[in-house]
Amino acid sequence: MKILVPVKRVIDYNLKPRVKADGSGVDLTNIKMSMNPFDEIAVEEAIRLREKGAASEIVAVSIGPAKAQETLRTALAMGADRAILVETDDQVEPLAVARILKAIADEEAPGMVLMGKQAIDDDCNQTGQMLAALMGRPQGTFASLVAIEGDHVSVTREVDGGLETVKLALPAVVTTDLRLNEPRYASLPNIMKAKKKPLDVKSPADYGVDTTPRLTTLKVEEPPVRQAGEVVGSVDELVTKLKAMGAVA
Amino acid sequence: MSALVLAEHDGGVLSAATLATVTAAAALGGPVHVLVAGGDDAAGVADAAAAIAGVEKVLVAQDAAYGAQLAENVAPLIAGLMDGYDAFLAPATTTGKNIAPRVAALLDVMQVSEIISVEGPKTFTRPIYAGNAVATVQSSDARLVITVRTTTFDKAAATGGSATVEAVSGPGDAGLSSFVGLEASRSERPELTSAGIIVSGGRALKDAETFSQIITPLADKLGAAIGASRAAVDAGYISNDYQVGQTGKIVAPDLYIAVGISGAIQHLAGMKDSKVIVAINKDPDAPIFQIADLGLVADLFQAVPELTGKL
Ligand SMILES: Cc1cc2nc3c(=O)[nH]c(=O)nc-3n(C[C@H](O)[C@H](O)[C@H](O)COP(=O)(O)OP(=O)(O)OC[C@H]3O[C@@H](n4cnc5c(N)ncnc54)[C@H](O)[C@@H]3O)c2cc1C
Ligand SMILES: Nc1ncnc2c1ncn2[C@@H]1O[C@H](COP(=O)(O)O)[C@@H](O)[C@H]1O
Numbered sequence: 193m194k195i196l197v198p199v200k201r202v203i204d205y206n207l208k209p210r211v212k213a214d215g216s217g218v219d220l221t222n223i224k225m226s227m228n229p230f231d232e233i234a235v236e237e238a239i240r241l242r243e244k245g246a247a248s249e250i251v252a253v254s255i256g257p258a259k260a261q262e263t264l265r266t267a268l269a270m271g272a273d274r275a276i277l278v279e280t281d282d283q284v285e286p287l288a289v290a291r292i293l294k295a296i297a298d299e300e301a302p303g304m305v306l307m308g309k310q311a312i313d314d315d316c317n318q319t320g321q322m323l324a325a326l327m328g329r330p331q332g333t334f335a336s337l338v339a340i341e342g343d344h345v346s347v348t349r350e351v352d353g354g355l356e357t358v359k360l361a362l363p364a365v366v367t368t369d370l371r372l373n374e375p376r377y378a379s380l381p382n383i384m385k386a387k388k389k390p391l392d393v394k395s396p397a398d399y400g401v402d403t404t405p406r407l408t409t410l411k412v413e414e415p416p417v418r419q420a421g422e423v424v425g426s427v428d429e430l431v432t433k434l435k436a437m438g439a440v441a
Numbered sequence: 442m443s444a445l446v447l448a449e450h451d452g453g454v455l456s457a458a459t460l461a462t463v464t465a466a467a468a469l470g471g472p473v474h475v476l477v478a479g480g481d482d483a484a485g486v487a488d489a490a491a492a493i494a495g496v497e498k499v500l501v502a503q504d505a506a507y508g509a510q511l512a513e514n515v516a517p518l519i520a521g522l523m524d525g526y527d528a529f530l531a532p533a534t535t536t537g538k539n540i541a542p543r544v545a546a547l548l549d550v551m552q553v554s555e556i557i558s559v560e561g562p563k564t565f566t567r568p569i570y571a572g573n574a575v576a577t578v579q580s581s582d583a584r585l586v587i588t589v590r591t592t593t594f595d596k597a598a599a600t601g602g603s604a605t606v607e608a609v610s611g612p613g614d615a616g617l618s619s620f621v622g623l624e625a626s627r628s629e630r631p632e633l634t635s636a637g638i639i640v641s642g643g644r645a646l647k648d649a650e651t652f653s654q655i656i657t658p659l660a661d662k663l664g665a666a667i668g669a670s671r672a673a674v675d676a677g678y679i680s681n682d683y684q685v686g687q688t689g690k691i692v693a694p695d696l697y698i699a700v701g702i703s704g705a706i707q708h709l710a711g712m713k714d715s716k717v718i719v720a721i722n723k724d725p726d727a728p729i730f731q732i733a734d735l736g737l738v739a740d741l742f743q744a745v746p747e748l749t750g751k752l
């Protein structure tokens with residue numbers, strides 16, 4: 193079984209994003225960019241499935257600028273077999289990303305698409321579900337456990353009420369949650385090897401997908417800043433203040 | 442703009458998240474209808490939905506295939522009903538987040554995720570970058586698919602309405618997926634996303650036993666819900682559905698007490714709209730103090746039991 197793993201290049205999760213003064217967006221100049229953390233978990237899970245013999249080939253895909261090659265090289269260094277960059281400098285929305293991924297899935301015929309539940313820049317949490325709809329295939333979102341059972345996959349999902357398990361016919365789209373695994377670090381020899389692994393460069397037009405945005409961003413602002421309050425000296429003072437504020441009875 | 446709202450329900454009970462979503466839908470300015478998709482318990486939920494103030498009509502799709510809210514089955518049902526509506530809205534809960542984008546793709550619409558305000562019929566604000574920025578976006582799609590951050594909208598009144606109830610049907614079981622089971626974390630406590638007070642614990646709580654020894658008595662005293670940081674959940678102190686943050690639950694209680702939580706941006710994203718924030722942390726430089734109304738620099742193992750005793 194082939195596994196397709198879409199990976200997005202995003203601001204490193206350790207950094208605090210700054211809004212541009214002109215309100216046009218978030219300033220990403222000279223900002224460290226990394227693979228979306230949920231996508232790292234997806235790459236790791238694909239590798240583990242291959243290690244268990246449940247998967248044969250792992251293809252990483254990214255839609256983004258030329259620099260997204262670095263993200264793909266990271267996936268290759270972790271253990272993906274080959275990569276496809278769909279290069280564009282435009283901001284591509286989840287719906288268009290899903291359309292491109294659908295076209296790639298048509299060509300590659302993966303048994304599973306394993307991807308992040310959410311990109312930590314747009315916080316959309318929708319691409320995987322959209323892809324599953326476009327493919328007419330089932331979806332296992334927010335996965336904390338993935339087990340292949342013949343021509344089905346059992347997915348345990350992190351839901352508001354606890355943990356839900358669903359059984360999906362393959363091919364299926366699975367999106368990762370934080371508890372699925374802990375991604376490995378790429379070793380130096382693997383980073384060197386990854387440089388020689390195949391990486392195809394394509395364009396959205398190659399897949400016949402129009403990436404014109406459906407949403408226009410009118411402005412991007414800082415959220416209202418919350419002022420730090422006061423530091424109290426003791427539990428007694430804390431209780432007094434809480435009562436004075438009416439926060440506790 | 443006529444709007445269809447997906448009712449979220451569990452065990453025959455309509456969720457508070459649905460009420461907030463109705464408020465967001467009403468802000469679009471047109472009639473609001475509610476869809477109840479479910480199994481045997483759908484009829485009861487439909488009666489509850491019909492009583493929500495401001496709802497004009499309730500559509501009920503009762504079919505075993507909709508019982509577990511499987512997106513593969515529910516999304517085509519919704520897409521099939523959308524001819525009569527300008528917008529579809531679902532609460533940004535795990536159920537809504539699972540189903541709504543699938544509806545959006547079936548309708549060829551770009552979803553507007555997790556809105557926090559309605560600025561115009563097609564203009565909304567939504568947090569991005571873990572809430573470090575707020576974007577105002579305008580949709581150019583003919584129809585809208587929206588998920589709603591329910592903590593930022595008031596709940597519509599659960600009673601006072603008298604909507605008509607109409608049975609609808611959809612394609613039923615798509616034959617792609619099946620529900621196996623739910624390991625529910627049942628608790629007598631208030632539900633996290635609608636609680637008035639939350640006591641939340643972090644990595645500093647050491648282990649599951651210590652977490653519950655320290656946090657539970659304080660929560661009991663205050664009648665509070667319990668929350669946790671990702672680190673506490675990852676370490677197994679408490680189950681995943683207690684995680685507060687960018688990728689967990691978004692909460693906005695009247696009082697949020699963060700115990701042994703450093704205040705990473707991903708955690709703050711989930712709780713910084715709380716009315717009063719209290720932080721107890723032994724590190725005076727912990728970022729949580731930058732947003733706390735009241736901070737106590739102390740060892741939590743001493744301070745929390747003392748606080749519980751003195752409240
Ligand atoms: C993609 C992604 C998504 C994430 N999503 C979330 C999310 O939704 N929610 C979330 O919470 N995190 C999330 N995180 C994780 C986040 O970055 C932090 O790692 C996490 O919030 C840290 O948890 P913590 O504050 O409990 O632990 P730590 O950062 O380790 O902080 C522990 C704190 O306890 C204090 N302490 C220690 N001992 C004592 C004592 N005896 N008395 C008092 N204080 C003490 C320390 O001073 C420290 O400040 C996410 C991370 C990633 C990469
Ligand atoms: N430009 C992209 N390139 C590759 N994968 C993407 C891209 N955008 C989104 N994805 C995938 O879709 C997931 C969810 O993204 P989102 O719906 O934007 O929150 C991410 O975790 C990625 O796996």
